[in-house]
Amino acid sequence: QQQVKQSPQSLIVQKGGISIINCAYENTAFDYFPWYQQFPGKGPALLIAIRPDVSEKKEGRFTISFNKSAKQFSLHIMDSQPGDSATYFCAASKAGAQKLVFGQGTRLTINP
Amino acid sequence: EPEVTQTPSHQVTQMGQEVILRCVPISNHLYFYWYRQILGQKVEFLVSFYNNEISEKSEIFDDQFSVERPDGSNFTLKIRSTKLEDSAMYFCASSGQGVQPQHFGDGTRLSIL
Numbered sequence: 001q002q003q004v005k006q007s008p009q010s011l012i013v014q015k016g017g018i019s020i021i022n023c024a025y026e027n028t029a030f031d032y033f034p035w036y037q038q039f040p041g042k043g044p045a046l047l048i049a050i051r052p053d054v055s056e057k058k059e060g061r062f063t064i065s066f067n068k069s070a071k072q073f074s075l076h077i078m079d080s081q082p083g084d085s086a087t088y089f090c091a092a093s094k095a096g097a098q099k100l101v102f103g104q105g106t107r108l109t110i111n112p
Numbered sequence: 113e114p115e116v117t118q119t120p121s122h123q124v125t126q127m128g129q130e131v132i133l134r135c136v137p138i139s140n141h142l143y144f145y146w147y148r149q150i151l152g153q154k155v156e157f158l159v160s161f162y163n164n165e166i167s168e169k170s171e172i173f174d175d176q177f178s179v180e181r182p183d184g185s186n187f188t189l190k191i192r193s194t195k196l197e198d199s200a201m202y203f204c205a206s207s208g209q210g211v212q213p214q215h216f217g218d219g220t221r222l223s224i225l
Contacts, residue, residue, distance in 0.1 A: 032212050043116075043203050043216035044155060089155060093212065098143055098160040098168050100214060105154055 002027060004092050006103025014111050019077040021106045023090035026071065030092040034100070035064065035075045038087045047088075048075070080110045114138045116217035118204050124223045125194055133189045133220045135204030144187045145205040145214060146179065148172070155203065161187065191222075199224045 006023045013019045023033075031052055036044035050057045050064040050073065057064045063076040077084055090103040117136045125131045137144050146158040160168040161179055178190045187206075191198055201221050205214040 034213060036216075041218070043205075043218045046213045046215065049213060091155075098145065098162075098207075099157040099170070100147075100155075101157070102155040 002101055004090060004101050004103040006090050006106060008106060009104065010107045010109070012109045012111060013080045015080065015082060017080050017110075019080045019084065019108055019110070020074055021088050021090070021108070022072065022074045023092075023103050024070075024072045025092050027092070027094070028071070029094045030101075031095045032093045033064070033066065033073050034091050035062075036089045036091060036102075038089065038105075044089055077108075080108075082110045082112050084108060085110050116204055116206055116215055118202075118217035118220050120220060121218070122221045122223070124225060127196055127224050128193055131191050131194055131222065133191075133202050133204075133222070135187045135189075135217060136185050137187055137204065137206030138208075138215060139185070141206035141208050141215075143167075143207045143214075144179075144181070145207075146189045147203045147205065147216075148200040149203065149219075150200045158189070158202075194222075194224045196224050198222060 004025050034049035035047045037047045038044045048059050048062050048064055050066050052068050055066050061078045066073045088106045091100045093100050119134045144161040147155050149155045157170050159173045176192050180188050201219040203216050203219045205216045207214045
């Protein structure tokens with residue numbers, strides 16, 4: 001119940017295309033859903049986050065879509081660029097809790 | 113932009129030895145965390161620390177591990193009697209008043225020989 005399942009494991013997208021990464025969770029007590037971006041040799045960097053009171057949040061080319069009834073959320077990267085090539089992690093935490101539960105990660109490659 | 117800094121970037125230690133990983137969280141943050149990432153696997157929570165005590169810990173964080181905030185700026189993770197399976201990237205994170213978001217350092221790669 002504490003798991004967050006992320007797919008796909010790896011993704012290759014052409015420059016200018018849309019990258020979509022999906023996550024699913026079981027624990028309905030989760031109420032904070034961040035996405036982290038990690039480049040090789042670096043720590044995870046917060047990209048964008050959402051709470052379940054909204055169905056979508058957009059920041060620049062990055063959008064989170066959230067489906068509370070399906071217990072799923074996804075990251076969309078519009079106009080994907082080679083600089084977006086990185087590993088992306090979804091995560092979740094419960095209200096008032098500090099622990100982040102991470103998905104397995106998606107290695108995204110944007111071909112020029 | 114303020115950042116979490118971790119030292120050393122790479123630590124090589126013999127099995128059975130003690131190791132201390134160091135972190136300097138963002139200066140006005142109140143919550144401090146350690147996570148680890150075994151090569152090719154997901155990031156796993158170890159422990160959170162608030163108001164000079166452990167506030168939450170995972171089943172991974174057993175008696176082999178301890179954390180300390182020895183002064184106003186550093187936050188350390190000590191691993192006693194290291195095992196081969198402790199080899200991983202260890203990330204420190206910190207957050208401000210509202211617990212989230214958490215900001216991560218670039219990690220310490222721990223290699224146990």
